[in-house]
Amino acid sequence: MTSSSTQHRPPIGIITTLRSSLPFLFFLLLLLYLISTSKLLIYPPHITTKITCQDSNLTTTNNHPKTGYDTELKHIAFCIAASSKLWKSRKEYIKLWWRPGETRGAVWLDNQVKIKKNETLPDIHISQDTSRFPYTNRQGHRSAIRISRIVSEALRLESDDVRWFVMGDDDTVFVVENVVRVLNKYNHNQFYYIGSSSESHFQNIFFSYSMAYGGGGFAISYPLVKELAKMQDRCIKRYPGLYGSDDRMQACMAELNVPLTKEPGFHQNDVYGNLLGLLSGHPVTPLVSLHHFDVIDPIFPGMKRVESIKHLLESTKYDSGSLIQQSICYDMKREWSVLVSWGFAIQIMRGILSPRELEIPSRTFINWYKVLDFTAYAFNTRPVTGHPCQKPFVFYINSTRYDELRGQIIGIYTVHRERHPRCRWKMESPEKIHTVVVLKQEDPDRWLRAPRKDCCRVLPSRKEGIMYLWVGHCGENEVIEV
Structure with missing residues (x-):
């Protein structure tokens, strides 16, 4: 048996058919190329399969023991x-x-x-x-x-x-x-x-x-x-x-x-101003209610109040239990701290800030009595940084969809364009990032387990200007080490 093509030439009729189909084949290959490159916005080049948790001790949705009182x-x-x-x-x-x-x-x-x-x-x-x-x-x-x-x-x-x-x-x-x-x-x-x-x-x-x-x-x-x-x-x-x-x-x-x-998920919202710090520092409990929309700023800049709340609730279609839940991770190569409030906003800051500091709500808002006293709140707060290099770059949720093929929720967050003070640090600036893509699995049983924040991981990317994150169950022995 020989593999030489000269010994087994196809019939002339087949050659003629292939030659006549070349324009169609060229168009098909071009279409496949465009589809594959368009997916780079959603998935980084190295991440093409579903990311799963490595913790063998977690119980899945199908075999989770029945709890609660069947309230609907x-x-x-x-x-x-x-x-x-x-x-x-x-x-x-x-x-x-x-x-x-x-x-x-x-x-x-x-x-x-x-x-x-x-x-x-x-x-x-x-x-x-x-x-x-x-x-x-x-x-x-x-x-x-x-x-x-x-x-x-x-x-x-x-x-x-x-x-x-x-x-x-x-x-x-x-x-x-x-x-x-x-x-x-x-x-x-x-x-x-x-x-x-x-x-x-x-x-x-x-x-x-x-x-x-x-x-x-x-x-x-x-x-x-x-x-x-x-x-x-x-x-x-x-x-x-x-x-x-x-x-x-x-x-x-x-x-x-x-x-x-x-139940701290009920929110009176006795504050004025921007809720970014309050919502990004939400306690580990389901978000049940929000109030006082006529006196606070729209949740998303540039939107009217009703429109902004409607936009926030879009993410509840895919994982309502995880709405605005906080995750923290680090891009150690670029020395960035990343604070995720799922379905709402992502903040990227230069430098490595400890999880203990990041989980505390930053005072982007002011008290109901309009005093600038940090003791005026019923919870711990931290000041908005005055250092020009540590002002966070904020990315608000743009769209959320479910990828049925990979069984993942895809969140697209786009940068909020605002003026940042000049920074003389030599480290890379987050201003080069215009989009953050977050991959997440739906977690309907998260509140049937002991309260715990999701872990966050920075994924590799070759696409300039796009950062990829994964948010989900913490793996076995997974710790945020800084």
Whole structure:
């Protein structure tokens, strides 16, 4: 047998056919080349397969032991406190998270409002008259009494298979999947009052650290609401001097001997300014709610407030439980620190900052009382760096999609163009990076395990101006060493 092509020439007819097909073959090869090069934006040249965790001790989704109390979205009734004067603008926030046919509950107003057809909004109810209740606080408004009674009024409407009542304002945005995740940890047949404190230390002193702030939202189990409804009117009359609805609610809970169960994923957002530092330093817990959008800057620069929140919630389609969860890694070759807030933003800083420092929220915001005192917050904060070389380069989420072939979520983050002070350090500048690509696997069971941040790894890249990261389960013995 010989391999010489001269001994086995193809028939003349085949040669003729191949010659006539050369233009088509050339076009096909060109198309394949363009497709392969376009993928370089998504995957670095060396990373063409699915990245998996090396930790053999982790339990997968399919064989994870069943936990929780089987609470679903249908078991939760949302009670939204709203004002007729602000309804035209505030209803746009509700539309962002409300899901007709899936979510249940109602909006409670002080007066009738005009309702357009086909608006994706909850049912509208008018609160009962509260003029019989005394209100003596000179700084507040007596609408606080009306709002505090909403959950008791909702009890009369929602009794079929309801396990939880969740209170919120008309400018509160809920991540409904995470509402379910959090409430599923608790026995709905017991008395539970679940929420969180203010971000302002002064607010918590003036009101209470034991109070769930209404703008951030809070949840009350069904049997507790039944018990509350029996005594709430009497309770309200005993506290005419209280300021708001949420401190009246807490006063009644105190009389029922029910303490606040704190879940830090409920956010009152008692701050002004830029939330970049606050969200990037989010605690290791699901993001449940955000509030006060009318007083903070848009979450994404250059967008309107409603548009920016909608953009943030896009990432929940792929991994709602991981939204804004923090990861830290380092590009040791270029001596960069990288702070990832998944689905929101990435910050790259010159120099190696310790994880202990990076995990603390930076003060890109100011306190509710507009004081510049770092002790004014109910959590640790760190100052925004004054060194011109350590100002972070910020990359905001541009788009998120799911790659079915590799079973990975792909997040594209693009640089926020802003002026950076001149730096005389000789190390390479992150200004050369215009895009960061983050590869991640969906992790629906992350909150069924002990709380732990995801690990982050810098991946190799030959594509100039693009940085590739992987975020996911930490491998066995994986430690951030700096």
